[in-house]
Amino acid sequence: MGDILKEKIRDFACGIGLPIFGVTSPAPMECLEPLLKKRRNLKLDSPFEKNWQAEKRCRPKTSFPWAKSILCFGMPYWKRGEENREKIFARYALGRDYHFVMKDKLTKVGEFIKQLVGEDFKYRICVDSFPLAERALAYRAGVGWYGKNCLLYNPEYGSWFFLGELIINIPLEEDKPLDGNGCSGCEVCINACPTGALKEPYILDARKCISCMTQSPGFIPFNIREKLGYRVYGCDVCQEVCPQNGAGAEKSPLFHTGEEIVPKLLELLNITEEQFREKYSGTVLCWAGRSIIRRNASVALGNTGGRELVPLIKKHLYDEDPLVRAHTAWAVGKLGGLGSAEFLRKAWERERDSDVKRQMENTLNLT
Ligand code: SF4
Ligand code: SF4
Structure with a gap:
């Protein structure tokens, strides 16, 4: 039976x-x-x-x-x-x-x-x-x-x-673990991980993992922001590069250009609460929420390397959301040029949230 x-x-x-x-x-x-x-x-x-x-x-x-x-x-x-x-x-x-x-x-x-x-x-x-x-x-x-x-x-x-x-609550015959080590001598995923979250085979440092970080609240550590690249939610690198998934390293998003991505990132940074609900309700992005998604979009824009973006994002130095203000400051500092240091200094002078102010100070020191 x-x-x-x-x-x-x-x-x-x-x-x-x-x-x-x-x-x-x-x-x-x-x-x-x-x-x-x-x-x-x-x-x-x-x-x-x-x-x-x-x-x-x-x-x-x-x-x-x-x-x-x-x-x-x-x-x-x-x-x-x-x-x-x-x-x-x-x-x-x-x-x-x-x-x-x-x-x-x-x-x-x-x-x-x-x-x-x-x-x-x-x-x-x-x-x-x-x-x-x-x-x-x-x-x-x-x-x-x-x-x-x-x-x-x-x-x-x-x-x-x-x-x-x-x-x-009924017993069924158990299956056995599969015999298989498709990894053998491969370490491609460990070497491809942008943040070194795969410390060694079979050991993940979740706090360094982009997948976890793009969902977690708070300020993203400065030393990780560049490594996020254009990612706004999740990270597939260690799966995309894996031969067991039938993929090669050339398919990693690390190698995509920023141009095609910038409009999407700007749309996310500017998205209203209503638009966010309309577009993303019923998706996993809602677990993170609009604030975190906008924070991540600011960082990703900072990583596109296009200075012409500064005039388009600088208004978010005065955004109502402290996370967005802090990370936009980093993005403006990273993109540089076109008076970015001056924009940052003015925003820092007007900033009233002590945590955001400290974030801006760190950014000013970097620029
Ligand atoms: S890339 Fe795939 S096959 Fe290679 S070590 Fe990682 S999980 Fe194993
Ligand atoms: S999901 Fe991305 S950051 Fe996390 S272990 Fe895989 S490659 Fe590294």
């Missing part, structure tokens, strides 16, 4: 756009727990993980004592080798927010199983929504193997897929 049920689940899930599927148990992931604790002690974890305890993440039964199996699903969102023409947003940010899409699909799978098993069937959906080590569970369920960039690789879809789980 278990095997037949599992195959029925696989077929149903595949039919609704979840072609990647594996099963694991809710048993604790004992090897992972000390590693997560070590990451936290070394401050390599992201600010978004700060309330998530390693014990809970590695012991699914702490949150779900009734769990008997965990069904891990993958939803592909990009074709291997296909170029991202948008360039300023990571691929995963281009469509509808995957949290909603995945949850809809997992609800369908849960209800499908309920029809087959009966009313005693119980399930919970997890899409980045519980403190669960989702990637490690998916690995154990045979969904993919780890690349040196810390991402999971599926034999068919590479690393371009989202993860989601159903925690269920």
Whole structure:
């Protein structure tokens, strides 16, 4: 019965756009727990993980004592080798927010199983929504193997897929982790990472990772701003350069020119709250919000290297948003020319927010 049920689940899930599927148990992931604790002690974890305890993440039964199996699903969102023409947003940010899409699909799978098993069937959906080590569970369920960039690789879809789980109260036969080390002697992603966030194979310093930084609040560290390049949300470099994704280094956005990107960046910097809601509601950009997206657009404009942009962005030295004022100051200083130092000095004199003023002082020292 278990095997037949599992195959029925696989077929149903595949039919609704979840072609990647594996099963694991809710048993604790004992090897992972000390590693997560070590990451936290070394401050390599992201600010978004700060309330998530390693014990809970590695012991699914702490949150779900009734769990008997965990069904891990993958939803592909990009074709291997296909170029991202948008360039300023990571691929995963281009469509509808995957949290909603995945949850809809997992609800369908849960209800499908309920029809087959009966009313005693119980399930919970997890899409980045519980403190669960989702990637490690998916690995154990045979969904993919780890690349040196810390991402999971599926034999068919590479690393371009989202993860989601159903925690269920019936036992199903477990799958085995996949045998595969597609990385072998390769270290292309480690060398291509713009910020050195991949400290060594399989170790990510999330606080240096552009993907994390473009979503995090606050001032972006000065020494990282140049490395953001034109990226406004997310970073795909370590996936784009990966031979396992069927791509070569020449496809990295590091090599795109600024000209085609500037109008998009200016549009984002100038976007009103209403326009932002209209254009981006239902996308992952809303998790970051307008303020952070405008902050990132200021930095990206500073990285385009076009001095003629200074007259177009200098009004944002007086923007209502302190984050935008501080980062526009950096952009104006970086672009230079056309009286930029004078614009900065005047803005600094009028600035009343002490944090922004300090940011402007740092920029003035750099110019
Ligand atoms: S770029 Fe190379 S080392 Fe990095 S994940 Fe891909 S195959 Fe592995
Ligand atoms: S997402 Fe970008 S910054 Fe983060 S590890 Fe990969 S290449 Fe480095």
